[in-house]
Amino acid sequence: MQPETPEEQQARVLTLEAFADTIIPGAKRSADDRAIAGVSTDGGAVESGALALMEDPAGGLALMLGTLSEALNAHATGYAEANDLTLDPAVPPFVALAFDHRTALLGHLLAPDSPEKEMWVGLALFSNMAYDSAAHMNTVDALAAGHPGLLAIGITKPDDDGLWRFPEYSYGRPLSRLHPHTTPTGSPA
Amino acid sequence: MTSSASTDVVVIGSGFGGAIPAYHLAAGGARVVVLERGPWLSSEEFDHDFKLGSSYTRIFDFTVGDGMSVLGGNCVGGGSVVYFATMPRAPRFVFERQGSIGRRMWPAAITRATLDPWYDRVCESLPVTMQSWDKVPYAGGLFAAACAHAGRTANPVPSAVDVDKCTNCNWMMAGCRFDAKRSLLLNYLPAALAHGAEIRPLHEVQHLSRTDDGGYRVHYRIVDAEDYRILHDSGTIDARIVIVAAGAGATPVILQRSEPTLGTMPPAVGRYFSGNGERLNTAVFDDDRVREVLGLSRPDGRGYAANQIGRGPTVATWDRLDPDLPEYERYSLEQLFFPLGLGTILAQVPDAQGPSWFGLEKKEMLRRWQSWLTLFTMSEDDNEGVFGPPPATGNADRISQQMLGRGPLRYRPTANTLRGWAAADADARDILERDGLARVMPWTNDVVGAYTVHPLSSCRIGDDPATSALDDRHELRQHPGIFVTDGSAVPGALTVNPALTIAALAERAVPGIVRAAQERGIDVTYHGALPDGTVTAVPQVVPS
Numbered sequence: 001m002q003p004e005t006p007e008e009q010q011a012r013v014l015t016l017e018a019f020a021d022t023i024i025p026g027a028k029r030s031a032d033d034r035a036i037a038g039v040s041t042d043g044g045a046v047e048s049g050a051l052a053l054m055e056d057p058a059g060g061l062a063l064m065l066g067t068l069s070e071a072l073n074a075h076a077t078g079y080a081e082a083n084d085l086t087l088d089p090a091v092p093p094f095v096a097l098a099f100d101h102r103t104a105l106l107g108h109l110l111a112p113d114s115p116e117k118e119m120w121v122g123l124a125l126f127s128n129m130a131y132d133s134a135a136h137m138n139t140v141d142a143l144a145a146g147h148p149g150l151l152a153i154g155i156t157k158p159d160d161d162g163l164w165r166f167p168e169y170s171y172g173r174p175l176s177r178l179h180p181h182t183t184p185t186g187s188p189a
Numbered sequence: 190m191t192s193s194a195s196t197d198v199v200v201i202g203s204g205f206g207g208a209i210p211a212y213h214l215a216a217g218g219a220r221v222v223v224l225e226r227g228p229w230l231s232s233e234e235f236d237h238d239f240k241l242g243s244s245y246t247r248i249f250d251f252t253v254g255d256g257m258s259v260l261g262g263n264c265v266g267g268g269s270v271v272y273f274a275t276m277p278r279a280p281r282f283v284f285e286r287q288g289s290i291g292r293r294m295w296p297a298a299i300t301r302a303t304l305d306p307w308y309d310r311v312c313e314s315l316p317v318t319m320q321s322w323d324k325v326p327y328a329g330g331l332f333a334a335a336c337a338h339a340g341r342t343a344n345p346v347p348s349a350v351d352v353d354k355c356t357n358c359n360w361m362m363a364g365c366r367f368d369a370k371r372s373l374l375l376n377y378l379p380a381a382l383a384h385g386a387e388i389r390p391l392h393e394v395q396h397l398s399r400t401d402d403g404g405y406r407v408h409y410r411i412v413d414a415e416d417y418r419i420l421h422d423s424g425t426i427d428a429r430i431v432i433v434a435a436g437a438g439a440t441p442v443i444l445q446r447s448e449p450t451l452g453t454m455p456p457a458v459g460r461y462f463s464g465n466g467e468r469l470n471t472a473v474f475d476d477d478r479v480r481e482v483l484g485l486s487r488p489d490g491r492g493y494a495a496n497q498i499g500r501g502p503t504v505a506t507w508d509r510l511d512p513d514l515p516e517y518e519r520y521s522l523e524q525l526f527f528p529l530g531l532g533t534i535l536a537q538v539p540d541a542q543g544p545s546w547f548g549l550e551k552k553e554m555l556r557r558w559q560s561w562l563t564l565f566t567m568s569e570d571d572n573e574g575v576f577g578p579p580p581a582t583g584n585a586d587r588i589s590q591q592m593l594g595r596g597p598l599r600y601r602p603t604a605n606t607l608r609g610w611a612a613a614d615a616d617a618r619d620i621l622e623r624d625g626l627a628r629v630m631p632w633t634n635d636v637v638g639a640y641t642v643h644p645l646s647s648c649r650i651g652d653d654p655a656t657s658a659l660d661d662r663h664e665l666r667q668h669p670g671i672f673v674t675d676g677s678a679v680p681g682a683l684t685v686n687p688a689l690t691i692a693a694l695a696e697r698a699v700p701g702i703v704r705a706a707q708e709r710g711i712d713v714t715y716h717g718a719l720p721d722g723t724v725t726a727v728p729q730v731v732p733s
Contacts, residue, residue, distance in 0.1 A: 023547045024555075039549055058241040058416075060588040107544055112635045118253075118595075121636055122588070124547060125534060132555065133239035133529040140238070153529070153558040156497060163237050163366060165356035166498040168488055174322040175333035175485075176343035179507045185312065186319035186347040187278035188507045188521075188685065 204267020462574025
């Protein structure tokens with residue numbers, strides 16, 4: 001296998017970032033950010049570390065990323081032709097699609113009847129996991145570093161030893177009638 | 190490198206189905222070796238961490254199938270280490286179910302009444318205790334209040350959690366750091382070890398063959414401790430009795446792979462899989478309505494916003510566990526917690542204009558995660574799961590170094606199963622959307638198909654050889670000396686959390702396994718003492 005050129009690597013990263021940004025969208029990192037469509041006002045999957053998680057050898061997708069990127073761009077080219085869209089040649093085809101078109105294309109690729117559904121679901125799963133659980137980082141470190149997903153979701157910080165404890169946890173009173181046939185052991189009859 | 194050894198009994202798997210017979214057989218004097226595919230962790234190693242490689246991914250498997258994904262334990266202690274320890278008994282009508290076979294699915298010898306004494310033993314051993322309202326976490330309390338508001342009943346569910354030790358951290362799926370969850374690491378397994386049983390972690394059994402003396406040879410591979418995709422040395426252990434308890438997602442695969450060496454398997458091996466009729470809904474609550482309509486408030490004034498706090502499911506409504514309702518229309522609805530990492534991607538946005546499970550609207554829904562409440566349906570499915578040809582090794586082609594793999598299970602829900610799910614979904618909305626309390630949507634099945642955390646029935650007991658792989662003593666038909674005692678032996682969906690029933694069935698199976706061991710010349714007796722040494726009356730097993 002030929003090693004990836006810097007241009008190919010850049011195209012792959014931009015394409016995968018654009019994919020992740022379609023799953024959980026974020027704000028542009030800079031004015032000239034092309035991968036992130038910028039439809040949200042704060043960090044999304046990309047800023048949460050989607051690329052780091054996809055590239056983590058532990059995840060199992062790392063060796064497929066080049067293939068996935070090329071396949072996604074091929075689909076984007078086909079989508080643009082079918083919809084009579086002109087793509088900016090300065091960026092990979094999927095990156096050149098506007099957010100709504102990226103979303104529509106992923107809707108097709110991720111649909112139950114899509115023959116390639118499984119591989120795109122895998123990529124979507126990792127994009128989502130980067131945002132909702134920062135699975136490429138220790139959770140305590142991610143919280144300390146202001147991980148955008150964990151913060152937006154509202155995960156509280158743990159105790160000083162890195163463990164969570166909630167001394168207040170209950171309304172503390174009966175809130176419903178019990179089922180009339182509950183057995184003495186507390187089970188259904 | 191290959192090693193070989195021999196013993197009296199090999200137990201494959203160390204969850205409820207493995208640990209319970211391992212303990213009793215060792216206590217009775219048999220030489221017992223337990224082969225466990227996963228690692229052996231102690232409580233100090235149970236992390237509060239989502240990072241790949243932490244205990245969350247080391248001890249937990251997520252196996253994607255064709256139309257059904259299965260979540261289960263992968264460690265010494267099996268499901269008991271990763272489960273939520275919710276331990277109701279199955280309702281009486283469950284044992285009378287016919288399913289799709291036109292006759293009672295359960296063996297004639299087993300009813301709720303005959304199983305109750307075995308339930309009692311497990312409840313005493315773990316122990317399982319009744320739960321009181323004053324210690325029900327916010328999410329359970331909220332669900333109970335919503336049920337009451339809708340004219341329903343709700344119950345705190347019996348649990349194997351020592352509430353006084355519990356910190357309500359909701360990290361149970363990564364193992365309990367505080368030893369509050371009464372997993373098998375705290376009772377049956379140490380008792381088995383104390384009686385001389387040997388537990389070998391990271392030993393993945395691949396297949397069985399016969400020995401010249403009428404016993405069995407168990408063939409295993411050593412699994413890499415960090416990257417489960419890598420298998421190391423192989424080995425064999427000869428035994429006169431083999432107990433297969435690798436879980437309903439793996440037991441049939443081992444047996445299927447053994448067909449070339451053992452001979453034809455009963456037709457029900459790898460068929461009749463049940464996902465326990467499971468389905469999830471996510472409710473997103475309006476905190477103002479929680480306060481105004483239900484009168485609930487936390488000390489800081491919020492109504493709820495406590496999704497992170499608790500210990501899994503604690504409250505269920507059993508109003509639809511009504512024996513007079515038609516089969517397939519009975520289910521329980523249970524408040525649940527589903528951790529981040531896997532617990533958000535399938536949740537759907539109510540009234541989505543665009544994609545329902547990803548995109549901008551989903552991101553906005555995630556901002557309200559602390560106001561989510563996950564509702565768990567356990568219904569009567571149609572045992573429609575079938576296992577295809579086994580993968581090269583294990584029960585899945587592993588994708589990630591841990592946790593994620595692709596397995597051979599195929600599941601297409603029948604109209605019966607779909608009818609039950611639709612009824613439960615409508616019920617969930619009826620309870621939780623009243624007076625603007627919440628918006629509710631089921632998890633999508635479009636992404637990974639249906640899913641279950643309670644795989645069952647893929648090698649089940651029964652009286653009919655055509656539709657059950659095991660007789661009512663859990664012995665594999667046509668293969669005497671092989672017993673199956675895990676969730677795969679349960680005949681069908683239970684409409685409640687199944688761990689206690691799996692454990693009770695394993696307890697019930699032990700006297701018969703001991704007799705079979707004696708007949709095969711093993712010097713073993715059945716004392717029936719509990720793991721802490723307590724001697725109690727032993728229930729009678731109705732002879733078949």
